[in-house]
Amino acid sequence: MATIVLGAAVAGIVLAFVLAAVAVLLPPPRFERILRALAAFGTGPEMRRDTGSALQSRLRSLVIAGLDRLAELLTPAADRERLSRLLDYAGNPAAWPLARVMRARPFGAVVGAGVGAFFAYGWTEDTDSVLIGIPAGLVAGFLLPQLLVYNAGIKRQEKITYSLPDVMDAMVIGVEAGLGLDSAMDQVASATTGPMADELNRVLQEMRLGVARTEALRSLASRTTVRDLKRLMTALIQAGELGISVAGILREHAADQRMRRRQRAEEMAQKVPVKLLFPVMFCMFPAIFIVVVGPAVITLSKAF
Structure with a gap:
């Protein structure tokens, strides 16, 4: 030593x-x-x-x-x-x-x-x-x-994935109320907290520094691994390039995000019995067997 x-x-x-x-x-x-x-x-x-x-x-x-x-x-x-x-x-x-x-x-x-x-x-x-x-x-x-x-x-x-449906609903409300996409993102970023709000703030800051909206949205898509957010950024970029209104796009994506969140919750609920199987098998069943079978084993051992 x-x-x-x-x-x-x-x-x-x-x-x-x-x-x-x-x-x-x-x-x-x-x-x-x-x-x-x-x-x-x-x-x-x-x-x-x-x-x-x-x-x-x-x-x-x-x-x-x-x-x-x-x-x-x-x-x-x-x-x-x-x-x-x-x-x-x-x-x-x-x-x-x-x-x-x-x-x-x-x-x-x-x-x-x-x-x-x-x-x-x-x-x-x-x-x-x-x-x-x-x-x-x-x-x-x-x-x-x-x-x-x-x-x-x-x-x-993961936090971005969980907060994306709520952010999408807030952006839909802002756009349908008459705000532009930039103003809606500003309102959502100032009214919410978390990683998604930070990403929206960064996009707005890049746009204030002179970066085009398309490039700022592409940068946001490259900084995330959430596929739903990547699809949303692609749709917004194409809408800006083709001159399509973003209200309908945001509405469809918000409805899709709500459905996906419900599906994720159902999937997690279906995984619970499988995850509980091994703790029940190795922790509860031995104690139950001891309580149920233990007295019979003791009685048989005394009898023989």
């Missing part, structure tokens, strides 16, 4: 020195260079920093730059695009941008390797099992941030 702990400590120290060397040798990031150039012209209190805070900020920026460079080396372009798409499905959370997710992967790999080695030795108390636990923990820690983003995306898309 002492040999394993010593080896892990040496590996951690070597890795720390390697990361520190990489961070020191790398040039400062572009954002830091821009801040320095602006600081030369600023005299406000936000530009005045003491030596300790400036040194701390410099070290932090160096470490972050080193981790960013390491993450770029470990993440090819195709994997980066996949992570960006998963973040789109998850709603692009402000706390976890693409750079931070990429930065968390090598850190998670190092932590996962240590955890894998610890549990492999603690489970088997064999030094050879550590050689299996380290690669397994390394791969698991490297893939953990991507799995978390993927899980967040699935949950968000």
Whole structure:
């Protein structure tokens, strides 16, 4: 055990020195260079920093730059695009941008390797099992941030699926009341909360920035995995290109969404008996058999 702990400590120290060397040798990031150039012209209190805070900020920026460079080396372009798409499905959370997710992967790999080695030795108390636990923990820690983003995306898309019929009904009411499509989306986005309202707000913001409605709707269709929402965006794009009124399209899609929601509820209700079969079989039936058959078994054992 002492040999394993010593080896892990040496590996951690070597890795720390390697990361520190990489961070020191790398040039400062572009954002830091821009801040320095602006600081030369600023005299406000936000530009005045003491030596300790400036040194701390410099070290932090160096470490972050080193981790960013390491993450770029470990993440090819195709994997980066996949992570960006998963973040789109998850709603692009402000706390976890693409750079931070990429930065968390090598850190998670190092932590996962240590955890894998610890549990492999603690489970088997064999030094050879550590050689299996380290690669397994390394791969698991490297893939953990991507799995978390993927899980967040699935949950968000499920919320969009559940809230889409209500959003469609609200949009139909707004359009039939005389509002345009943009005004109806604005009213629905301001009156509701959730992922669907966030997506509508993003579409409206893109249109305010000068993006055409067709491109904004196509972007919304590419940021979701909900087929019903993709079909709706395709219908709205075709209606805008052909000059067709969107009121009838929204009405038909709203009726279709209500029917699909009812079908999903019926499907989930039909799955309940199958899901209850195994808990009943393995949890309730043994207790029932003990209560019913137990006294008879005891009586027969005494008789024979």
